[in-house]
Amino acid sequence: MTQHIHAAYRPALPFRLSPIAATLAGIALLASAPLHAADPTVSELQAEIARLKQIIAAQNPASAAPAAPPAAPAPASASAAEPAQEESQTLGEVTVRSRNRLERLQDVPLSVSVVTGKELDRLQATDIKSLTQRAANVSWNQGNQRTASLSIRGVGKQGQTEAQDPSVGLIVDGVNYAYNALSSSYDFTDVDAVEVTRGPQGTLLGKNTSVGVVNVTTRRPAFTPDASYSLTIGQQDTVLGRFAAGGPIVDGLLAYRASLSVSKGEGDIKNAYNKDITYTNKDRVSGRLQFLLTPDPSFSARIALDAQPRGGETYNGRTINTPTPAKYANGTDTNLSTDVSTRLARRWFTQQSGYSYQDDFLYGGGRNVVNNDNQRPLVTGSNGASAELNWYLGTHNITSITAYKDYHFNATNDEGTPFDVHRNAGGFWNDYRQVSQELRLSSAPGGFVDYQTGIFLMKVDNQADYRREWGNDAGAWYANRDQYNRLDANAAGRYLLQNSLDRLQMSFNSPAGVQDIRNKSAAIFAQANWHLSEPLTLTTGIRATHENRKNKGHSLVNNYGNAAELNPVSVNGVQFGGFSSDSLGQLRAGNSAAQLGVADAAANKYFGAPAGAVPGSAYAGLTDAQKRQVADAKAIRLSQVGVVFNDTEAAPFKDTLPAFVLSPSYKFSKDLTGYASWQYGEKAGISQLTNGVSNLVRKEKTNAFETGLKSALFERQLLINANLFLMNIKDYQQAVRVLDVYTTGLNNDGQNYFTTATGNVPKVQAKGLEVDGAYNGIKNVTLRFAGAYTDAKYKEFKNSAQPVENGFTGAAPYRDVSGEQLPGASKVTLNLGADYRVPVWGNKEFHASFNTAYNSRYNSDNTLSSYGWIGASSITDLAIGLGTRSQSFDVSLLVKNAFGNDAPLTRTWNTYTPAVPRWLGVVVSGKL
Known part of the structure; x- marks a missing residue:
């Protein structure tokens, strides 16, 4: 994705490292790299370290007060007194690891955004949503830990079946996460950098993705001892604790790094039925332990273990109810026969005088509460292990990454009332496991061509069970009007009404009660940089991935x-x-x-x-009356x-998926690079059952075109990167309206019946402009800015599900939304961040930071309901504090959503998910 710095722009080395020193320095630089596991040559590491030291020396005389630009990390061997120097590099020297090499961001011939760990730490941005608020044209789509998703360029919100690959990939410390849910349940702490790459990926490493990749790199082990801590006390009984430490175990041979994160706190909405359940609370504990072994200059090994014990957070049910509109879209009266207002008006439910539709069910009871008798927190947990081995062979490097990751999810939901309608209104129980092996060979940079090639293997097993259980009020809730009137007429009928559903338990068809998903992926890939002249480089890459996907289910x-x-x-x-x-x-x-x-x-x-x-x-x-009851x-x-079926094997998806990249770049000067790219990628089809019948989803195919300029101006005080992009997607995977073979055959009345299932949209297109930049020309101030204009729409989509307001009699089973904006896609997104730091009182430093993320309006409903629109809004986080310049101690006031943005997160025709309100906390942090 990025391009190595051409030899003509590398400063001559003023010194020569011994083999052992070079190895240690290389390991230190690996620890500071913003992206994947490193595989540079020793000479490359020497050159990069020397260059960084020269920059620091030139920009930071000992007597000068350091400014605070946002970017490149310092070598991990920096002493505790050097943090201010770490942040003083000029903007044009920001380095990235997008192509497994240390490269200047300005030399990368693709749209890439980099956010450093320090920027995230200042505003306690630890969850994936907070991470994405700091990069251009990336968004987090609201859901629970299983259904939330990442979008890039407006694409990626739709579609979340257990057997489907995410549109936007996530890589953490070189390990690909192949399941969407793995991004949702974690606090990303002790982070070195987050890097967002847009467009299809896969010719360089890991698992192929169709829209883009978010790479998270944590801080690596180093041989210089360090330890840091952070304790946050805030509103809603919030306590956030972070601790990280590392250093040598055997100097020059074995080093470690350990981190621990604890997040506890209440949500802003209480459950009136059980006030100890709040929405959305925090209950996360995670730990990471890493070891680095460097027995000789030609080899290093990093072993990493991570664990998040199971904890419960209440995401589902954070819903405020509003009255159902009285009219459908065509002006006819809404059918309220199954509406909550009708059901709660029945004698069965009005007996409880302390609860009513008007006073309690609607609008959070006027108290911003919900009332759910059987709601339980969603339980998640995960464990992981990886072994990264690097061999430095002079002209080539070999990298091996072997990894294991698992994930557990358990949801118990409620229908939204204090009545015993459901013991579980439907919720997934998941046990997910993935094993992966990656092996890469990289040539040394320089010369006419440098290249990387490798293989990637992955095996996924996902056991899923969608469970539902009814309670003793369910019969009275689900009976139609006539059934209810006949059964509620006498004691025997009421006994039948209660027993009709009480304690009935199912592996419920949604889309299949039980799924046994087995995916195998094997790929070979290669990418080369052809240095046709000193300023002109042509990047070419190719990949072939064989997918074998199976799914067996029953309901x-x-x-x-x-x-x-x-x-x-x-x-x-x-x-x-x-x-x-x-x-x-x-x-x-x-x-x-x-x-x-x-x-x-x-x-x-x-x-x-x-x-x-x-x-x-x-x-x-x-x-006869009794028999009728x-x-x-x-x-x-x-x-x-509903739908039941015995064990059924869905048709497998077996195919070989190609991918390629073609990208010329031209360096007009050291600080101005132009590029163009053509990226092509495919996402695997889906083996699945729809109502017990095999419904194979075709693979998704993406063509992405991009052209851009990367510039560093005014002596590198202003960095501006801009690009135009066009993505054409064929057979986009999302929810569509399909023929319901099960119901059509069961009824056998000559009519066709339809249902909503994951399928293919013929054509989707996203095009627009992206800008990413930073400025540090104002004394003591660093500004970062990003923005995008995106036109993401359906080019051809004739079988979209009807929104609720089209539920009138005679409406077609589906509708044509060709030309409409994709759900979740804002046309304009902007991000502005600032950091102000000034020395005071000798060795002290006053600092203030903020980050504002803006998005124009978007439709939060997957069916593009007219009720689903969310208006334009912005959200700002800010911090103000005082600490020592050595960062040994700091205290800050932190405010999330400082200006009280109250735009709903989602909206439907009779519900909405409210915004997360303003939150204040005090952060004490430091280095030991």
């Missing part, structure tokens, strides 16, 4: 609850053990003696009918059971 009842006698005989060939009767409750011909025995048991249980000598006689003795209870149960 079945796991527990019949309190009323197995109300089961149907069978559904879709799955036996339920009930008896056969018509809609009026009359026994059908053909019931076996055992089935008639079940009917008699029902008659005895609910109406006290004594069993007779002839099977079925007790049930036959019921009145039994039929109503059975119908309620059958309607909620």
Whole structure:
């Protein structure tokens, strides 16, 4: 992605390192690199260290007060007295690791944004959403830890099935995370840098991605001892603790780095049913331990272990309800037969005088609360291990990264009331595991051509179970009007109403109750930089990835609850053990003696009918009204059971996916580079079941074109990078409207039925302008800015699901949204950050920082509902503090959402997710 600094621009080395010193210096530089595991040659490390030292010496006389630019990290061997020097490098010297080499950001022939760990630390930006608020044209799409997602250039919000690859890849310390949920549940602490690369990736390393990559690099082990801490006390009983330490175990041979992060705190919305549950609380503990082994100058090994014990955070249910609109989009009256207002008006629920639709369900009860009896925090946890081995062979380097990562997710949700409608309104239970192996060979830079090539292997196993359980109020909730009136008429009917669903448990079809997902990926890749002349370089790359993806699933009842006698005989060939009767409750011909025995048991249980000598006689003795009540209870149960099917293997996806890059760049001067690029990538298709029927999703294909300039002006005080981009995506993977083969075949009435499932949109396009820059020409001030104009739309999409407001009678099963803006895509995004630092009182330093992220309006609803629009808004975080210039001690006041942005995070036609309000805290930090 980036380009190595041409030899003509490298300063001559004023000294020569011994082999051992070079190795140690190389390891130190590895520890400071903003991106992937390093694999530079010893000579490259020598040159880079020498260059950085020359810059520091030139820019920072001992008597000068250091400014605070935002960028390049210092060598890890810097002493504790050097942090101010670390930040004094000129903007044009920012280095990145996008192509596994230390390279100037200004030499990178692609759209890349870099955010340093220091910038994140100043404003306690530790979650993935905070990270993305500091880079251009990257957004975080609201959801829970499993469903939230990253977007780049407006693309990536749609689509989240367990078997689907994320559109935007995430790499942490050289390890690819192939599951979207792995980005959501962590505090990224002790971070060295975050780098965002836009466009298809894969010809250099790791797993291929179709839209872009977010790379997170943590601080690496080094042989210089250091330790740092941070303690934050804030509103909502918040306590955030961070600690990191590292140094030599055996000097020159073995070093370590350890970090620990603890985040505890309440959310801003309370659950009135259980006030100890708040939305969205913090409950995260994570630790990372790394060892660095350097037995000789030609080899290094880094072993890393990480763990996040399971903790619970309540993301789902942070929802404020509003009245359902009275009219559909065509002006006809809304069908309120299943609306909450209708259900809560039933006698069954009005008996509880302390809760009502108007006073409690709507608008958070006027108290910004929710009332959920069975809501539970979402439980997540993860463990990981990796071994990174580097061999430095003079003219070539070899890097091996072997990694394991797992993830657990467990959701127990509520329907949104204090009634026992659901013990679990639906929630995934996931156990995810991935194993990967990467092996890369890199040539030394310089000469006519330098190149990298390698292989990447990954195996994924994901066991998913979407669970649902009903409670004793569920029958009264889900019965239609006539069913409810007949059953609520007497004690026997109310007993049937209660038992119709009470304690029924299922692996529920959403999209399949249980999924056994098995993915294997194997790739070979190569990329070369052809130095055609001193200023002109042509980058070429190619990749071939073979994907083998399988998925087996079923949807079945796991527990019949309190009323197995109300089961149907069978559904879709799955036996339920009930008896056969018509809609009026009359026994059908053909019931076996055992089935008639079940009917008699029902008659005895609910109406006290004594069993007779002839099977079925007790049930036959019921009145027609009583039989109709039994039929109503059975119908309620059958309607909620929905789609069931035995173990079914979906059609596998097997294919070889190509990718390539072609990118010429021309260095007009040391501080001005122009480039163009053509990137092509593919994302694997999806092996899946839709209502028990195989529904194979085609692979997604992305062509990305880009041209840009990278400049450092006014003696490198102003850095501006700008590019124009165009991305054309074919067969974009997201939710679409498809033929429901299951229901069409089950009803067999000559009509076609449709459902919403993950599928392919024929054509999507994103185009626009991106600008990224920084300025440090004002004394003691550093400014960073980024912005983008993006036009992301459906070029062709004729089978989108209808939004809720189109639910009127006679509406088509789908609609054409060709030409419409993608959901979650703002046309304008801006980011502005500033850091002010000035020496006071001798060795003290006063500092103030802020970061503002702005986005224009976007539609938060995947069906592009007219009710889903979120207006333009901005959010600002700021900090002000005083500390020692050596950073041994600092105290700061931190304010999140300082100006109280109250734009909802999501909105539908009768709900919204409110903004996270202003939060204040005090941060004490330092180095030991």
